[in-house]
Amino acid sequence: MTAVGIDAVELWSGNLKLDLPETFAPVKGDDPEKYTKGLGLTSSSLPDTYEDIVTMGANAAYRLLDRKNIDLEDIGRIDVATESAFDNSKPVSTYVAGCLEDVFEGDLHHADKGERKFACLAGTQALNDAYNWIAADRHRGRSALVIATDTALYARGDAGEATQGAGAVAMLISEEPNLVELSAEYGIGSADETDFLKPNQQFPSVDGKRSVQVYLARMREALEDYKKAAGDIHPDDFIYGPFHTPYPGMVRKAAVLAYRNTIRGTDIEEEITDEIGPQPHPDNFDDNDEYQEAIRAYTDALSETEQYQNWYDDQISPTLRISRQVGNWYTGSVHIARTSALLNAVDRGIDPVGETMLVGSYGSGAQAEIHSERIREGWKDEISQLNIEEQLDDRYDLTFEEYELVHDAHNHDVDAEVDPFTAPSGEFVFDGWGRMGERKYRFVE
Ligand code: CAA
Numbered sequence: 001m002t003a004v005g006i007d008a009v010e011l012w013s014g015n016l017k018l019d020l021p022e023t024f025a026p027v028k029g030d031d032p033e034k035y036t037k038g039l040g041l042t043s044s045s046l047p048d049t050y051e052d053i054v055t056m057g058a059n060a061a062y063r064l065l066d067r068k069n070i071d072l073e074d075i076g077r078i079d080v081a082t083e084s085a086f087d088n089s090k091p092v093s094t095y096v097a098g099c100l101e102d103v104f105e106g107d108l109h110h111a112d113k114g115e116r117k118f119a120c121l122a123g124t125q126a127l128n129d130a131y132n133w134i135a136a137d138r139h140r141g142r143s144a145l146v147i148a149t150d151t152a153l154y155a156r157g158d159a160g161e162a163t164q165g166a167g168a169v170a171m172l173i174s175e176e177p178n179l180v181e182l183s184a185e186y187g188i189g190s191a192d193e194t195d196f197l198k199p200n201q202q203f204p205s206v207d208g209k210r211s212v213q214v215y216l217a218r219m220r221e222a223l224e225d226y227k228k229a230a231g232d233i234h235p236d237d238f239i240y241g242p243f244h245t246p247y248p249g250m251v252r253k254a255a256v257l258a259y260r261n262t263i264r265g266t267d268i269e270e271e272i273t274d275e276i277g278p279q280p281h282p283d284n285f286d287d288n289d290e291y292q293e294a295i296r297a298y299t300d301a302l303s304e305t306e307q308y309q310n311w312y313d314d315q316i317s318p319t320l321r322i323s324r325q326v327g328n329w330y331t332g333s334v335h336i337a338r339t340s341a342l343l344n345a346v347d348r349g350i351d352p353v354g355e356t357m358l359v360g361s362y363g364s365g366a367q368a369e370i371h372s373e374r375i376r377e378g379w380k381d382e383i384s385q386l387n388i389e390e391q392l393d394d395r396y397d398l399t400f401e402e403y404e405l406v407h408d409a410h411n412h413d414v415d416a417e418v419d420p421f422t423a424p425s426g427e428f429v430f431d432g433w434g435r436m437g438e439r440k441y442r443f444v445e
Contacts, residue, residue: 014166040248044327057149076142081122121363123148165327178378189221196364242337318344
């Protein structure tokens, strides 16, 4: 089979910024280091009053199609992944297609459109759908457009408020892709959980501490399942490990467990055993509490070893670069982690063609998915054309009072007339309501 994967990617950040240590922490009466060191975040991206999941998704897709000079005729499928949808019937992809048809020649009447839902995992599921569509040879030479777009807002005062974010990732999935090839093998860890959900409500009901444990448990299952499909793995098999990043501190917790798992039976474990002793095994303990205590102590000691810290600095820390500045983009989050890793490769001046990344996606509710991606020849040309750093620098820096207004403006239960903080340019904007309650959009030159 020919290689199938991500040919191109574009990111669109919400146009506003909330500075967490400078603006949010003082009002909350928190030590700024809770945000910068504990959660690992410096700021959140937030949507201006004229932005929503459609504008951000359409803007990312517009940049991608424009830059790649792609005709609408060549797009055979549009899947939008989101957990911020505002319509229970008409999929967001139809709104996005309408936007694209307004600015490009031709139409998308031939394109199969849908909306994918499984919390933050849906973006990766949409990638898999596109992969399967191409692998099954139902695509007639066309590409799929996968868009992950979310306004990840929490209720005011919720512990998750510090991890908010807003942005979209558009990805073109094609045969013989320029960026990365997706592996046929993938692993799943899935269970019926009530850690984070939105039962017909805009802001999530969250059991924050439990959601962290569920993330770790499902990721571990997915890793075991991936190994069943792909065979044993070694940490050195991978150049980067982009993971779903609700906030970088979550990935820090997951990384040490992934390292502990993947060094088992390897030369690395042997080397580390001399320093901190062997990994505890449940068979050697009569009591589960004693085993849990021993494995916790081992994991803490492991996280202090030079081997682990070098691995973390090389393979994990670079994936957090954009997340630190934008917060959680839900469905887009793992895809900004991949992009961050590849931006790091550009900065380091390395040539990672043929190298593999281990990608871990996660959605509350809950399901994790692990697959690998091989970096392709054209990766650098693609990644070098992103302007995400510029977008982040250009965000309007909100005061706390302005942030409160913006949150109200996006709260479906509040009737707030708030003027925009930025002037849109070369982008789609929300343009009011239509006669059937639909949201309307227009392109601003
Ligand atoms: N200096 C350094 N570190 C500090 C600090 C300081 N002054 N003050 C606190 N910290 C550390 C804490 O020790 C903690 O680190 P550890 O978890 O490693 O112990 C970290 O900062 C956060 O502090 P708290 O646990 O006190 O923070 P909190 O209770 O206010 O909220 C949270 C944390 C529960 C994760 C909350 O942000 C939340 O509910 N977030 C939304 C849910 C979420 O993101 N869950 C993640 C898994 S679910 C998922 O991945 C899906 C998704 O996208 C939502």
